[in-house]
Amino acid sequence: MSLISSCSNEYLLEQIQKYQCDNLSDKELLTVVFSLLLTNPADVGKCVKNFSLRYQSLSQQKKCCLKDYQLLMNGNNQSAALQLQAVIALGTRINSEPHFICGQICSSHDAGVRMVAELGGLNQEFLIGLFLDTKNQIVKQETLFIGTLNSATVHPRDIFAVALKYGAAKIILVHNHPSGHVTPSKNDIIFSKRVEKCGILMGIELLDHIISGNTKYLSMKEEGVL
Template sequence: MIVQEKLLMKFCNQVPKSIRPRERLRLYGVKALSNQELLSVLLRTGSKKEHVMEVALHLLNQFENLHELKEATVEELQKINGIGEIKALEIKAAIELGCRIAGSNQLKLGKVSSSKQIARSMMYELKDLKQEHLIALYLNVKNELLKKETIFIGSLNQTIAHPREIFKGAVRCSAAQIILVHNHPSGNPTPSTNDILFTRRIFSCGRMMGIELLDHLIVGTKSYISLKESGECEE
């Protein structure tokens, strides 16, 4: 990755800087543009006092890195000279679209081969979330993914994460098996007592309904835990 970044920077430096960003994009492709130039293309215009490139530079300087920019609120963006509500909303929409495009290749309808496959995909999707998300993956008897659904957002406990909400979706799409995934915003996937009790309850309900709980995965920032491998996907 470092080598690729150096090559990209070398290429960018070779592209004439006198050409306007949009023209550079058309002639040399999107990867030839710096972060400042990409933002200027997105912003389109500057303010009465500053060129669009200057506004883009102010935007980059306001945040330590692109991740911080991604997390910025509309209100925080509007504090930057030259960025009003419309531009702030457009920036947020563009960032979200980029995130969705990046995540779209992580998990597609198809055959699930292992818990590890699911965990890696979901770690990418859930890594920046500030709250716990419980997601159900509904599968048929051939381990083919029928549907992915977010069941709820919030702390995992038996009152909020009721089995009926999970199995209602399974029945609706005629699923034979389910895999549950939820994130720990702390980054540490170690299961809590509630996580374990909840998993056992879902397993028991699934057995009665004839819908098997294949696994319950807890994902952190860089690692995950399979409660099936831990022996918790049982009564």
């Protein structure tokens, strides 16, 4: 089943109803979106092709601005570019909502997979704190720092201040590498061990420090760093 060659909005919507969006490929979903934004069927195929040439994955849309969307729309449809930007922004906001709810038990694997989905493709480093209770249930997810991670710019007291605020007993730290590589740097290791030692003194355990790439993650706990 392929929607790429189909240009009727009614047909596309019928196919979505029949097969559901989860069963459509990226190109088919893009075809649906462009078909709803563009009035000329011939432009739909061009825009899908432009996307395939410009971007290797959907996650790269996180870096786009209005000018990028206008180029994607062949530079002559500002209205469609604005609408596409709104669609992408809505999807990004939905994806950035806290993934963990109170009562949900979290493991390193669960945290790693979910945070790759949230942080993959970003071109800036984010340090995220997942704060857990004594039963390993998430009570709060919070962005702690944006920028290059090292012990000089991020102090453990800022992390544990949040933990105390929400009554957390344990912490999982997550930060992304925009390069996509998940090998911990020397600074990553030094910082992690520093937070771990402070946690021992405060009675708030650092369960793990996870590094997120674009498609995979690394758990310092599983690798024996912590």
